[in-house]
Amino acid sequence: MARARLPSRIGRQRGAMSVTMLLLMIGLVAMLGLVEIGYLYWAKRDAQKVADLSAIAGAQRLDLCNTSYSNNTAARINAEKDNAFPGQLEIHCGNWNAVHAAADHFVQGVSEGNPLNAVRVIASRSVIPFFGQNESLPTVTAQAVAKRSAPSAVFSVGSQLLRINGDTPLGNVLKLVGVDLNATTVLGYDGLANAHITPGGLLEALGIPVDANISIGDFNALLAANKVSLGSLLDASASVLARSGVTDIDLKALRDALGLELSLDDLAVQLGSDDGSSGLFAKIIAPDGSASSALQADVNLLDLITTGITIASDGRGVAVNNLNLLGLVQVKAGVVEPPSIAIGGVGARAYNAQVRLFANIDTNNIPAVGGLLGLLGTRLNLPLHVDVTNAMGTLTSLQCSSSPPTATIQVDASVLRACVGKVGDADRFSKTNVCDAGLQNEQLLTLLGIPLINNQIKVNALADQQSITLAAGETGSTQINKLALGNTVSELTTQLLNVLSGMLNPRGNGLSTSDTAYQLAERYLLAGSNSNGTYNIERTITLLEHGSKDLGIEKLGSWQIKKGVPEPCVLGLFNCFRDGTVWEGFRATVTGQGSGLLPGLLGTLLGGLVVERCNSVVGSLDYKNCAKRNLASYIQTNTEEGFLDQFNGGGVTAPGNEEIACTGILCIVLKGPLDLLKPLLNNIGSLLSDLLANLLGLELGRTDVHVQSIQCGGAQLVY
Structure with missing residues (x-):
């Protein structure tokens, strides 16, 4: 009895290998894609590394930027030779500041307020595909900005009133009896x-x-x-x-x-x-x-x-x-x-x-x-x-x-x-x-x-x-410290003379000067001063009357005042007052021209104005300030409406801190000899300081300075 024929297994599995191969090919393509993506990522990282290193090298050598700030030799050499970068480079020199609106806070070039301190590098390269011709692969670009840090230091100071040095004659003698002035211990911790x-x-x-x-x-x-x-x-x-x-x-x-x-x-x-x-x-x-x-x-x-x-x-x-x-x-x-x-x-x-x-x-x-x-x-x-x-x-x-x-x-x-x-x-x-x-x-x-x-x-x-x-x-x-005794004594004497002039002078007793008038007075007196700083009254009066375009000084002109100009009377001993121009009166009160004998020596108030006699024994103690106050008082005699208001604001200097200049008898008697003795007193102070230090080991007024670190030419990435 014949058996029935079974269907062929081979026939039933026809096409199975095709599916397997398809899946295998998809996997291979995916793997190749991952390799390509990995290569792109590597290329991007390599370009970024080159841009970073190139920018830092350029920031460290800003002196190698060209005149148009479009290249830096150090940055280009670092990228092309040291790192063998095959792509294109854009290198710019300029200023980096966090306040700049750009995303990288960088501005190319140099301008006022934007000094040269940074280099920007843009590195780009095309990517060669591993497999076939893939023109869709992008060009890889990386950007970096490096800023050169300004030189800086870290330090501290420590002042000392007195330091004892044991290696002196006195110190060596004391060591013989067991006293060591240098045996000072400070609590310390290793390291x-x-x-x-x-x-x-x-x-x-x-x-x-x-x-x-x-x-x-x-x-x-x-x-x-x-x-x-x-x-x-x-x-x-x-x-x-x-x-x-x-x-x-x-x-x-x-x-x-x-x-x-x-x-x-x-x-x-x-x-x-x-x-x-x-x-x-x-x-x-x-x-x-x-x-x-x-x-x-x-x-x-x-x-x-x-x-x-x-x-x-x-x-x-x-x-x-x-x-x-x-x-x-x-x-x-x-x-x-x-x-x-x-x-x-x-x-x-x-x-x-x-x-x-x-x-x-x-x-x-x-x-x-x-x-x-x-x-x-x-x-x-x-x-x-x-x-x-x-x-x-x-x-x-x-x-x-x-x-x-x-x-x-x-x-x-x-x-x-x-x-x-x-x-x-x-x-x-x-x-x-x-x-x-x-x-x-x-x-x-x-x-x-x-x-x-x-x-x-x-x-x-x-x-x-x-x-x-x-x-x-x-x-x-x-x-x-060299103990400048002469400078100290001279300054103290000057201050005391200032106090004395304040006690004896009539200033402040009804003297009225506005801030604007006082500032104007100072401005004109300084503009007319001699090269050594002394006031030149005649030159000042010329500036007051006519001004000066070169100095930017406006003219105040001239006007008449009543009972403001002194003239000698009663056998030339006292003053009488007459009408005259404002600057005649100012000249007389400051220089003493046309003044009687006694007012010129002792100082007095004018009849129509509250001013001082600057050439008197007392007034000369504070001559410069006396001249300023008198000029301010005379300026205020102009009754024209809005005269002073036009000088409020621009062009008026603020009062300064000039040294007291005195030329009278008291200054000659008190301050003159001290000025001559100042170098001698300074030398005595220096000698005393050296004796204290070298013989007794007492060092006065030294200061310790400790420099902890210094940073020069450092550069850092800021973008």
């Missing part, structure tokens, strides 16, 4: 002096976010607005060191040692400085307006911690709240400004603690006696402000071409700055120099009800200015 952290790293550890492109103004405001505890500052410093791999510094020992004396978490440290207060960092100066370089500056950890400790303790290395001496003198003292660390370019400043003493000498405070003097209308009131041992370091230049780079810092120090006058309670212990703009006249002496002295006295004694040049990591000291 702190050589450890560095960056402000950016410190702020990150403190949990204060900072945008890398933050402007320097916003950065200063951010620092000034943030206070942290001293404990947090130490912990954050330790955290930064740990992350950077530094393991040989144990800040826990320092924290534990300080914790025995201070409540670390209760003491606040202000990070930045502003116009009203000082902080850990002084106001940062960045010539390019960006804080990026300041964020990466190397700050010495030992300086940062010691400065932080001083600020946390309120900077009160010296504090006298209220000391009463026999009821006559009330004394207060304190440190005005804690030390700070300066970061930035030329113009950056670091301050050091300035001890301010306020002594209120007032006879009204004397028990019993003060009341009796008050009944007699007599009072001596001397509010004395004294600043001791202050120092300010200002970065004046950076020498990046030298090897190693160096920084030059100008140190302005003063052993003593004193003044007598009125100061508001809020300003008394502010960081503002109260002996300058904040000082006002005070009623210093009243005798039998007569206000004799209403004035102020300012003396900057034993001031010193020196410059010091250091490399990164170096510490240097200024030379000892």
